[in-house]
Amino acid sequence: MTNRLIELRHVRKSFGSVFAVSGVSLHVDKGEVVGLLGDNGAGKSTLIKILAGVHAPTDGEILVRGAVVQNWSAARSRAAGIETVFQDRALCVQQSIVRNIFMGRELAGAFGFLRVAKQTQEAERLMREIGFTSKVFSPHSIVGQLSGGERQGVAIARAIYNKADLIILDEPTTALSLTETEKVFRFVRAVREGGRSILFIGHNIHHVYDIADRFIVLDRGRVVLEVARDEVASAEELISFMEGIAHPVAGKAMPFADKMRVLA
Amino acid sequence: MSQSVLPAQRPAGRPLRAFVLGNRAALGTLSVFLVMIAVFMAANPAVFTNWNTYNSVLVTLPVAIFLVVPLVFIVTVGEIDLSFPATFGVSAWVFALLVQAGLDPFLAVLAAMATGAGIGAAVGCLIIYGNLSSLVASLGMNFMLRGFIMIVTGGKSIALISLSDAPAYRILSGDLYGLPVQVLWALGFAVFASQLFTRHRFGARVHCVGDNPDSAAQMGIDVRRVRMMTFAFMGLGAALAGVFSTMINFTWWPTAGDGYLLTAIAAVFVGGTPTWGGIGTVTGGALGALIV
Ligand SMILES: Nc1ncnc2c1ncn2[C@@H]1O[C@H](COP(=O)(O)OP(=O)(O)O)[C@@H](O)[C@H]1O
Ligand SMILES: [Mg+2]
Numbered sequence: 001m002t003n004r005l006i007e008l009r010h011v012r013k014s015f016g017s018v019f020a021v022s023g024v025s026l027h028v029d030k031g032e033v034v035g036l037l038g039d040n041g042a043g044k045s046t047l048i049k050i051l052a053g054v055h056a057p058t059d060g061e062i063l064v065r066g067a068v069v070q071n072w073s074a075a076r077s078r079a080a081g082i083e084t085v086f087q088d089r090a091l092c093v094q095q096s097i098v099r100n101i102f103m104g105r106e107l108a109g110a111f112g113f114l115r116v117a118k119q120t121q122e123a124e125r126l127m128r129e130i131g132f133t134s135k136v137f138s139p140h141s142i143v144g145q146l147s148g149g150e151r152q153g154v155a156i157a158r159a160i161y162n163k164a165d166l167i168i169l170d171e172p173t174t175a176l177s178l179t180e181t182e183k184v185f186r187f188v189r190a191v192r193e194g195g196r197s198i199l200f201i202g203h204n205i206h207h208v209y210d211i212a213d214r215f216i217v218l219d220r221g222r223v224v225l226e227v228a229r230d231e232v233a234s235a236e237e238l239i240s241f242m243e244g245i246a247h248p249v250a251g252k253a254m255p256f257a258d259k260m261r262v263l264a
Numbered sequence: 265m266s267q268s269v270l271p272a273q274r275p276a277g278r279p280l281r282a283f284v285l286g287n288r289a290a291l292g293t294l295s296v297f298l299v300m301i302a303v304f305m306a307a308n309p310a311v312f313t314n315w316n317t318y319n320s321v322l323v324t325l326p327v328a329i330f331l332v333v334p335l336v337f338i339v340t341v342g343e344i345d346l347s348f349p350a351t352f353g354v355s356a357w358v359f360a361l362l363v364q365a366g367l368d369p370f371l372a373v374l375a376a377m378a379t380g381a382g383i384g385a386a387v388g389c390l391i392i393y394g395n396l397s398s399l400v401a402s403l404g405m406n407f408m409l410r411g412f413i414m415i416v417t418g419g420k421s422i423a424l425i426s427l428s429d430a431p432a433y434r435i436l437s438g439d440l441y442g443l444p445v446q447v448l449w450a451l452g453f454a455v456f457a458s459q460l461f462t463r464h465r466f467g468a469r470v471h472c473v474g475d476n477p478d479s480a481a482q483m484g485i486d487v488r489r490v491r492m493m494t495f496a497f498m499g500l501g502a503a504l505a506g507v508f509s510t511m512i513n514f515t516w517w518p519t520a521g522d523g524y525l526l527t528a529i530a531a532v533f534v535g536g537t538p539t540w541g542g543i544g545t546v547t548g549g550a551l552g553a554l555i556v
Contacts, residue, residue: 103479
């Protein structure tokens with residue numbers, strides 16, 4: 001199983017008495033784009049925060065490249081080659097673009113002093129690479145003064161900096177314009193062509209349908225469906241499945257009925 | 265992909281402008297202060313043109329700088345520390361006792377610094393791991409340590425007459441062409457700290473944690489550790505302030521440090537560091553100390 005990049009086994013996460021994630025097993029292989037779907041509150045963000053080391057699972061196992069990890073943390077997740085663009089972007093809005101891009105991973109030389117010029121150069125290069133450039137801001141611009149799309153650009157630039165093996169994108173296209181969304185898609189395809197993996201979360205099924213190799217549908221903290229791209233006829237089929245889960249109608253046939261997992 | 269080159273918004277050739285913009289709060293107050301001095305000078309030339317008046321400022325200003333500068337870090341990281349006057353007192357006490365016992369003053373300084381950093385870390389521990397409000401915990405610590413000093417010493421001070429002959433005294437707080445040497449040490453400390461603040465990994469993380477601790481944690485920064493280190497740094501500064509104050513006066517008083525609580529805090533805010541965390545200015549803080 002050399003191909004397996006990351007895997008969750010029977011992971012549960014409770015906040016107080018509620019289970020946001022209740023027994024999820026899933027994996028992401030090298031070079032694939034996995035689309036994680038689910039309604040608001042399904043537990044998608046909680047799940048990826050477990051992968052990112054932000055939340056410790058209540059129980060269950062995390063495996064990276066086939067080995068169970070202990071004391072998983074955000075720092076370890078990043079060190080293991082996983083970069084996450086969180087739903088809330090995880091930016092510091094009073095700080096410069098440079099400081100945000102290198103947050104937690106500063107380029108430092110002797111005695112921990114920053115390599116200021118190098119950081120500025122790299123930030124400039126990354127912003128250009130991602131295509132979120134503008135004449136009005138520089139690497140020293142304060143993030144709080146940028147538009148939503150530009151902030152998203154900063155978060156994505158940060159995620160591609162160290163050529164991570166897995167990039168997790170939590171609803172990256174929400175609140176973006178059409179051209180900005182197109183840029184995100186182009187970016188996802190470029191990452192896959194580079195042989196790296198993406199876990200793409202969204203509730204716009206059309207967006208996810210266009211780019212994913214495999215789909216995982218989450219509902220109330222459980223995986224209810226896992227299908228490969230070629231098993232799905234159209235985005236509409238996925239949409240009708242999701243609607244069927246949200247508003248079950250007795251007697252109505254569900255798509256993927258044979259593949260569906262537990263449905264309460 | 266767009267090929268447009270990003271323009272640099274901060275031209276390297278205009279550092280003065282950047283300095284002025286970055287410290288406009290402090291500089292504004294400073295200019296009001298200078299106008300006031302000019303008015304006083306005109307009104308009472310005898311007192312205000314006498315060098316001794318300013319020399320006395322130069323004697324105490326360094327002590328304030330050792331407090332104000334780390335306090336800028338504390339406020340920027342989103343905390344407050346009201347325990348530094350007692351940390352000042354206890355560290356200087358350790359210094360005085362060791363010098364009195366005949367230890368080399370340099371070693372006594374190191375011991376005082378370790379004491380200060382240790383107390384700072386303990387305060388940080390209470391706040392961070394004890395989950396207490398920084399206001400309450402640090403104020404409580406301040407009263408407790410001061411009470412401890414008073415009980416043990418019975419309110420008696422320690423005179424260190426022998427100190428004036430020690431080489432340590434000449435190096436740390438002697439005279440250099442009429443200028444008190446401690447001014448240079450304080451200036452050096454402020455310059456070092458401002459580099460730490462703006463161009464060091466620790467400073468960068470202090471900014472991020474104060475700006476948005478959740479974001480910092482999500483990016484793998486150990487938020488608690490950064491806060492702890494900031495409190496330890498505050499303790500270290502308080503210890504240095506205590507040592508310099510004791511050396512300048514050749515005496516340690518059980519109340520040492522008490523008078524600096526409000527002035528040091530005021531200097532931080534006058535200097536232009538806002539109360540909400542995430543941003544601050546060490547240079548502004550040092551200018552604030554001068555004004556206050
Ligand atoms: N930090 C938290 N504390 C308490 N409850 C939480 C927390 N984070 C998420 N939840 C709850 O967990 C459930 C799943 O949330 P989330 O993972 O954000 O869903 P999604 O990203 O799929 O919209 C929701 O009911 C939410 O209220
Ligand atoms: Mg979410």
